[in-house]
Amino acid sequence: MSANALGVSIETLRLQYLDADAATLEQLTLNITAGQWTVLLGRSGCGKTTLLRYLAGLLSGRVAVSGKLQVSDGHGLEHRIAYMAQQDLLMPWLSVLDNVCLSQRFSDRHKEVTVTQSREAALQLLEKVGLAQYSQAMPSQLSGGMRQRVALARTLMQDKPLVLMDEPFSALDAVTRYKLQNLSTQLLQGKTVVLITHDPQEAVRLANELYVLQGSPANALKLAVPATQTPRQIDAECAQIQQSILDQLERDYD
Template identity: 55%
Template sequence: MEIQIDNARLSWQGHRVFDGLSLHLPGGQWTCVLGQSGVGKSSLIQLLCGIADRATVSAEIRCSDGLPLRGRVAWMAQQDLLLPWLSVLDNVLLGPRLQQQRRASAEQQEQARYLLSQVGLADHADRLPATLSGGQRQRVALARTLLQDTPLICMDEPFSALDAVNRIRLQDLSAQLLHDRTVLMITHDPLEALRLADQILVLQGSPARLSAPLRPAGATPRALDDLQILQWQGELLRQLAEEPER
């Protein structure tokens, strides 16, 4: 599903984070928004997810199916946000459990188990999150996001808390499992954006503006040692570094 956002405005404690922002999310593609910390990347995601609590927000959001976006966005954050008292399986089933008074249907249970096997954690279903490693926990969060099956998936630096190797692994896994889904991913890592995105935009300035989209060619996840990718990485880094430090 295609999504067009216009006139997005968000201010927080009297500070205009962005104003009159437009963003087009092509259906079935990954859009990455790059920017340094504090520029308002997360605010953009929170606006779309309807969880920008302490900010004043407004935006015109149009979905290609004509229905409102509200309630149809999955959110994957930097922290896995697994509930420590629920098993891995129940964490994946959190959505159905919250909507249906704790009971998930047999069909949903089966789906959750299938997704856990997809992220390579089939035999961890009954364990508590505290017994998993950081990478495993983020895999569970990915499975939970997949179970939601929403037309838009918003990912807010989902891999930045992981070590380098685990980050690459999870990027690959996400690219594979979320292929053909409409995804908006926020990151401060140009290489991550270049590996995964169909279009990349840079969010810069105060109030923040979006740059013209960059569209790397080729299927994702792209190779780490691709020369074109590395050259773009240098360019994007230079562009990001031009902005004064926050």
């Protein structure tokens, strides 16, 4: 585990949008273990993205919130989170290299790191994701999988202890998605990761802690995962857990 790995616990969270008649999340309790992958599943609209946006501090003024959030080191989460969305959100007018460096312009370390140092660090990350030769390419010249690898490099460039990932691989073909799962596990080692996915197989491959959000308002049901190292090869035990996930998800559609 990384020395600066960050754990977060959420207890009896209730979250309701101010313009909504009912709460989105109710009595939600889950543990985000430091240096591990916590994976969340649930039907569309159950509040998964809302939960990530709450952790990222992006809901201020729009919701009524009650409950308890604790960070393992006693400090808050502000400026300690990297967010990787389903869409790559690359700036089309910037090169691959400049897209990876973009977050540095707004970081607290901007004045401490020279432009040369920032670009060197970005090139090293692009090499890790296999795109060093595309550093001067424009996003329009890249495939979907390549764009997501750039987004991953940009996420790593922020070097935050908590990484929030909102279905970052869902738009990719099966082989590309599998490769990026493996790559992300490798490059985010030591980070605390919260991943939202609709894919039970992806959840079983990557989760150290696995929760299904269900009900309306939603709360969290914790499911057991194999003790094997991630990313897991899908075996009979994993397939059984996938079926258990589907059984739980199906209850929200009855």
